[in-house]
Amino acid sequence: MKANKRIAVVTGGNKGIGLEICKKLASNGVDVILTARDEKRGKEAVERLSRDYGLTNITFHQMDVTDPSSIEKIAAFVKTKCGKLDILVNNAAIGGFELSKPIDEKLLQQERAEIFHNNLIESYNKAVDCLKTNYYGTKNMIEAFLPLVQLSNSGRIVNVSSTLGQLQNLNNEKLRNELKDIDNLTVERIDDLAKSFLESVKDNTVEKIEWTDRFHAYSISKILMNAYTRKIATSYPSLTINCVNPGYCKTDLNYNTGALNVSEGAEGPVIVAFGKGGPTGQFYDRTQISFF
Numbered sequence: 001m002k003a004n005k006r007i008a009v010v011t012g013g014n015k016g017i018g019l020e021i022c023k024k025l026a027s028n029g030v031d032v033i034l035t036a037r038d039e040k041r042g043k044e045a046v047e048r049l050s051r052d053y054g055l056t057n058i059t060f061h062q063m064d065v066t067d068p069s070s071i072e073k074i075a076a077f078v079k080t081k082c083g084k085l086d087i088l089v090n091n092a093a094i095g096g097f098e099l100s101k102p103i104d105e106k107l108l109q110q111e112r113a114e115i116f117h118n119n120l121i122e123s124y125n126k127a128v129d130c131l132k133t134n135y136y137g138t139k140n141m142i143e144a145f146l147p148l149v150q151l152s153n154s155g156r157i158v159n160v161s162s163t164l165g166q167l168q169n170l171n172n173e174k175l176r177n178e179l180k181d182i183d184n185l186t187v188e189r190i191d192d193l194a195k196s197f198l199e200s201v202k203d204n205t206v207e208k209i210e211w212t213d214r215f216h217a218y219s220i221s222k223i224l225m226n227a228y229t230r231k232i233a234t235s236y237p238s239l240t241i242n243c244v245n246p247g248y249c250k251t252d253l254n255y256n257t258g259a260l261n262v263s264e265g266a267e268g269p270v271i272v273a274f275g276k277g278g279p280t281g282q283f284y285d286r287t288q289i290s291f292f
Contacts, residue, residue: 005057006030007082008273009074011065011141012092014038014045016251017160020266021089025273026055030087035063035074065092065137066129075144084151087273090138091160095253096130096217097122103255113257120214127201127217131194134221139187139228142241149239158273159229161243161283164215165222167292171210179227180292182234182281190227194220226283226292233281240275243292244268244284 008025012018013034026032026049036042042060049055063074078085100119103112138159149155163169170176175193179185197220200206212219226243233241246265250258258265268286283292 006086007033007078007084008087008089009033009035009078009085009145010089010091011035011063011137014041016253017246017249017262017265017269018089018091019045019049020262021091021269021273022058023049023053023055024266024270025087025089026058027053028270028274030057031082032058033074033078034058034060035092036060037062037064065090065141066132068140071140071144075148078145078148082148085145085148086152086155088141088145088149088157089160089269089273090141090158091269092137093134093160093218093221093253094130095215096126096134096221097215098126099255103257105256109257109259112255116255116257122201122216124198124202127198130217131198131221131224134218135194135224135228138225142228142232146236150236155239156273156275157229157239157241158269159225159241159243160269161226161229161245162218162222163245163248163285164212164219165226165243165245166283166290167223167226169212169219170223171212179223182227182230185227185231187228187231190224190231194224230281230292237280240278240280242272242280242282242284244272245286245290247286 008030010022013022014036022032022034039062046058046060049058061074063070097120100121103115167176200209206216229243246268247260248258249260249262249265250256268284271287282289
């Protein structure tokens with residue numbers, strides 16, 4: 001990796017939207033560090049991108065966003081090898097649910113979608129894993145890499161989000177207004193809300209507290225991640241820190257029931273990652289600024 005080239009780290013980069021983000025960044029001259037929990041799959045992804053597309057500027061580093069020690073290791077690696085980080089793409093995410101019956105991939109898209117929506121199982125353990133990955137994983141990555149991103153001439157952080165993370169999906173008006181008030185909102189309060197949500201899942205009071213209608217853990221994890229993004233963006237105005245909804249893409253997370261392909265989904269995060277300057281603390285719906 002060359003010090004004068006732009007350097008990017010992409011989480012969850014071995015498949016789906018993450019893999020396409022790595023491919024598009026590398027195709028445009030960025031040196032990419034593709035990360036994944038599974039070392040075998042991560043290395044295979046890098047080899048495939050090199051073999052099929054001639055992309056030799058992608059390297060693999062094992063990392064699990066739920067493991068603080070592995071985040072520390074890759075941050076130390078980037079500091080030693082590169083001295084700075086220009087682009088951090090927090091893409092790794094899980095759904096926070098499972099299905100009570102399998103989906104036959106041979107079925108039509110609409111039939112698969114019906115099975116997907118009608119057979120969801122959401123549990124406390126799945127919710128814990130979901131927030132640990134989607135919210136705390138993103139937060140821990142940003143905290144670890146902020147010093148390196150600040151050393152870049154155009155440091156950018158892109159958090160891959162979802163329309164389910166928009167505040168209109170939060171039914172509790174009091175909490176909705178609290179999360180809108182970014183000037184008075186604190187990171188500690190966002191953490192408290194994450195804990196409160198998990199307690200309500202454990203106590204089976206999610207509906208009583210009026211969190212969300214469905215995909216509770218996934219939606220709340222993205223709502224809190226979005227709030228954290230806005231808050232951290234105000235604290236580091238020299239950086240460009242945004243959320244991007246890639247669109248409803250066919251991925252493992254939604255059992256391939258989405259309408260867009262992963263290449264289309266990667267367009268928004270890559271465009272936001274490449275811009276110089278520009279808005280910060282925003283929510284992009286694919287390639288256009290939308291609302292939190």
